[in-house]
Amino acid sequence: MNAKPSLPIQARPKAPSRLKHGLTAVIILLLLWGSAMQTDSTLGELAAGIPNMLDLLREMFPPKWSYFNNITQAMLETIRMALVGTTLGAIAAIPVALLCASNLTRSGWIYYPVRFLLNLVRTIPDLLLAALFVAIFGLGPLPGIFALAVFSMGLIAKLTYEALETIDHGPLEAMTSVGANALQRIAYAVIPQIQAHFASYVLYTFEINVRAAAILGLVGAGGIGHYYEVTLGFLEYDKTSVIIIFTLAIVLVIDYISMKLREKLL
Amino acid sequence: MIELTNVSKTYPNGTKGLNQINLSISQGEFVVIVGLSGAGKSTLLRSMNRLHDITEGDIRIGGKSITEASGQQLRSIRRDIGMIFQSFNLVKRSTVLRNVMAGRVGYHSTLRTVLGLFPKEDTEIAFEALSRVNIAEKAYVRADQLSGGQQQRVAIARVLAQEAKIILADEPVASLDPLTTKQVMDDLKRINQELGITTIVNLHFIDLARAYATRIIGLRAGEVVFDGPVWEATDEVFAAIYGRPIQQDELLEERVV
């Protein structure tokens, strides 16, 4: 190429230290190595397990389709549980969400503690809630429904209050200026802005709950999950695969319907 | 140096993007392509480094046909052609230096570049390129922290680091304000004069074209309707290219006031 005219060398900035990145990488690697030690996870172990896994898959196929008739009732119960649990949770979520929203509940003395409690509830996974409720209420779908209701309340309340905090403030001010009280303000300025979102969150939670309800039976909280234990206990893997396939089909169908509905809503 | 013979581009839906274009651009020229939006300026520019494929004709860069090249051959032709974009096309989350170094990847093996093992001279080249556009002090700043004008200068530095023999600039100042527009065009002009890099620029502003170009090419509906030195490009010529009298928004100076 052409000879370049000489150029006054400008002051160069110093390269930032790479120490931070290096340290982060080392820490992550140490954590992963420690985790592998703690859980006895090794590639050798995995390799040793692969033949077992293949055996299992071989025993699962072909599925024993006749078993289908034995589990339809349990599947319906699963859907019922999800539906009722989601509904109860959604109703309970409304006041909680209103109390958590800083633009509606003006006092930090109220919304901070309520949010804190909500976060505490949300730390407990649904299956664990179900195990607790089974200990309290005994076996059956009711503890499962309660577990789903508490879980749904947590999720819907969180999503809703976050949406509430982004609503347009204009209508609220307008309602205040015409002398509306708190309930009237909610009815005329808040609900119209939030109802589509709320419905969408409820549907979304319902999708999650159908999946959750399908496994609650593992701790005795009703639904189809119970049949995993039954079939696996008797080593009837061809029946287990029927349960899995049936559940997947139901979940996919419900997801699809719910997704279409949510698309319509928003 | 760049030779287009009978270049045409027909889109799948039948519309003609470019129609029988014959051009010869020699080393060191500063060519400005003008025309209405949709006249094919961008398509013409992008066919020169084959970001767009043409349907007919041949384009030769330094004697080698880019139309027929593929794989490594195509990449090595492209390495000699730098491109500057309207939207800068920097990786916003990467540092300025890393963006400039990205211009060097065509020179090294995949493994070497991926491991970040650029030779020391490459860092020198990158810093020299940054100094040339007066932005060396920002080398370790993330690109998204810079103003639009600064980002475009980083993009120019990337092309310089690429050690390209040709620079294609597709509306390089369309998203900049008038003041930074001048700085960026000055940079391009200076590089063209000091390093003798052939520069081809698509521009919307007529007065800018007149101020910087040595040669103006007018496109209309995919055809070259004017090709000549800047002093031949009178207002009447522009009116002919545009198919109507010059409008206020085609003049940069009017907008500064």
Added chain:
Amino acid sequence: MTKSANQTRRKPRKPAYRWLIYTALAIIYIWAFAGIPYTGIKETAGQITKAIVAGIFSPDWDYVYLPDGEDLLRGLLDTLAISMLGTFISTIICIPFAFWAAANMSSARWVSGSGKMILSFIRTFPEIIMAILFIKAVGPGSFAGVLALGLHSVGMLGKLFADEVENLDPGPIEALLASGANRLQIMWFAVLPQVLPGFLSYTLYRFEINVRSATILGIIGAGGIGTPLIFALSSRNWERVGIILLGIVVMITIIDMISGSIRKKLV
């Protein structure tokens, strides 16, 4: 309800299918509520609730650390280890999946479509069922839990990663292409720097979820704090239930806080 300016007094008619939807909803609800057995609640429910609440407020502090193993801290540590390793495995598997499933990475629609299908199939497969199957393969213990989380997370994480890839700015790719870079170099210099922060952020998010999941894996014998919890529940050791619940809540809260603050920095 509607604040639209109705010039005429008449309300705009709502379409008839609305009533169809309402009726369908009502029927579904009647079916759902009628089908639930409302009996069978233990009479002792109140007592047990009181005992659990009392257990939470007077937890079995001694269980926090026992010199000879099987204590709360080790259980929580195991849970954390399972979720970390599981998240790591799924992240590694996810990266090729993300580019497979991203619509802007392939010209043919069926390529990304098939990738998305596989991801949503994995997503619908509950981790606890995967854990049961892995237990059959590698035996009960934490490793089965790691594998279950590692595989199940691919479903959601892969989809989030693919979304991130679909949202990337094509500009830098074009610029690299124009400068003569090959595919891998484009990937490394134009694509990865753009998607990496998002990938990391989603990984942390999934890690938060996985910590929650890992607390329940023990219920079916796949390691972690769930095993002692289910033992304590079935042996009615409410003080121990209390301390384990407390431990889980505290751990998850701390993890959420740390992970959340890192994620804020990333974006």
